[in-house]
Amino acid sequence: MRRTGREGRRIAWETAGSGPPLVLLHGSFGHRGVWRSSGHVDALAGEYRLVLIDAIGYGESDAPHDASAYRVERQADDVVAVLDAEGIGRTALWGASMGGIVGLHLLARRPERLTCLIAGGAHAGEVGFGRAEVEREAELCREKGAAPFVEAAERQGFVPGWMRAAMLAVDPEVLAAQTIGASGRPGVDGAVAAAGVPVLLLAGDRDRRSTAIRRTAEAVPDASLVELPGCSHLDAFLRLDLALPAVRPFLRRYAAG
Template identity: 35%
Template structure:
């Protein structure tokens, strides 16, 4: 599986991506501080590659993509442009899209900005709300300053102490692999995101599947709200998982996602 790069024409940032499988195109977009490697590690690639052409981008600032250190480089319109640049590079006018957490926020924004590029939207653990304070709720209060001034090890230790059960080794390793300066820039810019207007979500016509972990306290209500706003959307609440662990629960997620994709 060869890593390639697409360039966002708006600012020249290179977005690493991989393509594998066979069938209709499906973009898999990961969450904060992770990379496209999670889709293989958690079993999504093995489960989906026979049915879909999987397009696996590393979001800007993550994985093998370029990692600017300026917060302005992480504006949502630029990140949406990254996904469009990858689709253009691989020659697909329209694709299915599955995103988790940050990837879900990008997918929702993409569906509003360029609905004609999506066959379907699947958004897990996402939010359309203004993002100020969201990372303090997801991780722990003051998390960005801890990462900025004390480093990744202190961030992970503090996050682990705030969780009801310990961080799994794979998530810890994925976070530790990040460029800390780029991640801080991304987090600080994300805190400024105004969110997506309710009327824009209420006008969406892209077939939409939503899912969220039942123990995902920060995002359960946000996802339920999305379900109320997006016309004809489906909502699945997956028992036994929080925000960090839902995406790792591939069998449970795919039991929701696969029938939805097959129906479209």
């Protein structure tokens, strides 16, 4: 494990495998270790140099309680800091949920750093909530942590014990700060479309975000959308058996640039 960062932020990461670089960015349901528990590392390390990053607030990265620390553009800059520390000029990136959002914003801001992008359960559209709604959700996070989100996920389908443990381990104050920091996220569909970088969007067909994900697919000429049948939001990450048949040919075609 190594740490790097800018503006006093320390971001932890590790590498595995060999080949063209592929950054793996987890969602708000865990830390970099979930890519191992889910089987992604075993499936991909034989072909790619995997760079597993702990997002700010998770795993072994710093966990500030300041909401501004969780703005998506700052998280995109964290990825660039890791790439610079690893000496990687351009990379493929696979982001799950929150990680996919960060990947889309990184593509919008720094398209020269990506050869291709896979975004699971994520879209590039604008996200805006009323201040009162954001504060209510942040207060719920402070009081109950990730428990309500775990319960909601379990109502949609099976949640493995390792993922449940990873979700419940997140600092409630981090969840609250992230809720506030991520509110009012601007849309970047236009910038992603202008980047000219291949994008693969993965979505469960039962994900409530699926309509917004379809809009991103329609707005970005270089995007392909694969909808996973009978799948919820988390399944876009967990159902590796359904995702890999789409991901493997995409990476083999574009990862090396």
